[in-house]
Amino acid sequence: MLVDTLTQLRTGQLAGTQRLSLSAGLTRIPDEVYDLAGSLEILDLSNNALSDLPHDLTRLTRLRVIFLSNNAFEHVPEVLGALPSLTMVGFKANRIRHLPAASLPPHLRWLILTDNELDTLPDALGHCGDMQKLMLAGNRLSALPDSMAACHKLEPLRIAANRFPSLPDWLFSLPRLSWLAYAGNPCCQMDEAAVAAQARVGAISWNQLALKQVLGQGASGVIHQADLLASNDCGAITPGPSRDVAVKIYKGAVTSDGSPESEMAACVAAGAHPHLIPLEATLADHPAGTPGLVMSLIDPGFTDLAGPPSLASCTRDVYAPGTVFTAETARRIAEGIASAAAHLHALGIMHGDLYGHNILRDANGNSLLGDFGAASFYALSDPQRAMALQRLEVRAFGCLLEELIAHVDQAGFAQGGDDASSPLARMIVLRDACLSPVAASRPLFPEIAAALAG
Incomplete structure (x- = not known):
């Protein structure tokens, strides 16, 4: 061809x-x-x-x-x-x-x-x-x-897997910087090690998995549905029922966002949260030595919120034609993601790719944040720098709010036009605050999540 x-x-x-x-x-x-x-x-x-x-x-x-x-x-x-x-x-x-x-x-x-x-x-x-x-x-x-x-x-800047001893101060003054990935540099290796040391997760052998269809793929890897076969404590396969899981197998040593090792460290360190895709284990014994993750299989009622940016949109996600939300559904999606982001920031983890195409949602507005390919660690012991990094990601959330609001049905706009306490009105106020060109004036995620919860 x-x-x-x-x-x-x-x-x-x-x-x-x-x-x-x-x-x-x-x-x-x-x-x-x-x-x-x-x-x-x-x-x-x-x-x-x-x-x-x-x-x-x-x-x-x-x-x-x-x-x-x-x-x-x-x-x-x-x-x-x-x-x-x-x-x-x-x-x-x-x-x-x-x-x-x-x-x-x-x-x-x-x-x-x-x-x-x-x-x-x-x-x-x-x-x-x-x-x-x-x-x-x-x-x-x-x-x-x-x-x-x-x-x-x-807006997006990817400098992961380089040799930066520090991040320049002027970076945090850029009025539109929203998606920053810098893992795998000397400036955050100690932070990464400190956070990762507090988190532990088991490993599942490749031999315990039977791969099935491809569920999706991104910059860093391919996600398959798989059967996790019954096994004993030593990992040997035993008779018994299997169960469905999702397996992410990485494509190479460097992706557009960083390295598989940094992504895996962030996934493990993130721990459990109702609005994060649950991680079960890391992958071991792959015949080619390829790293991977084993995650819970998500209910098929969850679908991608959006598609990734196109050549024309550059930094903005592309939503399927006809995508429409009620104001309440949009608010619930936003609240869940804000809660997940607040959880990550409290651990010293910046997601780095807070986008609609990395969010799964169902018809009721339940949402799950995934894909830690651009995640980076930062030191909570340096609160000034920590808040500066957090506020970069807040602007990314402002872009997400902007997209959700743009897809709220017209009835939702009519209902929320004059009521300052309505879901839509609250989202509009937060959108404007999160998109402020003055980073220091942006709210942090605990405040955002609380405002969305109402």
Whole structure:
């Protein structure tokens, strides 16, 4: 099928296309790509053997998005900086050691450099005034340019699995920063160890599990339904009934959010809470040594609250067409998640990915928060820094409230318009407080949960 796409390109069958994906061991871009200059907006050349880009790429004046993951680049080509319409650049899992200032497009909005070999970033990154999403996990960075204090539109920032000895103070002044992942750095290893040492969970052997269908997958792993076979105290399989569980098997050493080890540590340390997906054990004895988690299987009446952000929405979740809540259902969803977040923050854990696509909910508004792939630890002994981190996540919750309110049915708006004590009115007040550009003025989660509980 992939070869067929290349054949279609070379025979002119793709004339006028806006999106092109080619993965065929390419070492250079086929000349026929330039025949699409009048229409091409999204170009995906991931999973090839490319190490540079030609100057002719400037002919693609309409190009908005380019993906070049899993290639052989050691630098980000400067020609990208000359593409006038380019807003999204992805170079995940290459060997990039150099990001030239000239390679940054003038309207860059979303930059992915996950799993590379960068040890420095150019000051010019702070001049990217449109930057909304920056993915830098799995590099060798020990600092961010101070110029980035001017990136006032930045919302998700992934710097996990690097070499940061500390987080810069200006980070907490960014008015829209909401989703921060920094686990696996020297600055939080002691915090991670201290919290994890207080939590213990057993292990379940791979041999005790019979995998069934895939339930879902995200950036870090694939979740299967599985039968947990009956066993004795030594782990040997015995006759008896099995029971259903969910098993998360990690994909690799570095994800867009961080490392499996950090995620597992956060899952274990989080403990039990009515609005967290219950963890039963870690996975042991996988034949390939792959790490994993064994979790309770959630009632099928629970479904994803939303889908992840799209290329167009960038940092905002995508809800299924026709998604509508009553004001009370929306309030219950929000209350449950606020309660879970307050529980995590009390333990020194920041979820880092507080999004609708990481929430399960049922028709009555019962909610469960999952996916700790971006979770990070912080020291409760430093209350000033702890509250600054907590208030970053509060803004993420404000974005969630904004989305829930946008999907409340019109009857709910009519009912809550003038009543300051109504569920909808309370959510609107909290939304505005949580989204305040002045981080210090945002409420903390215990206060938020109490206000939602009414």
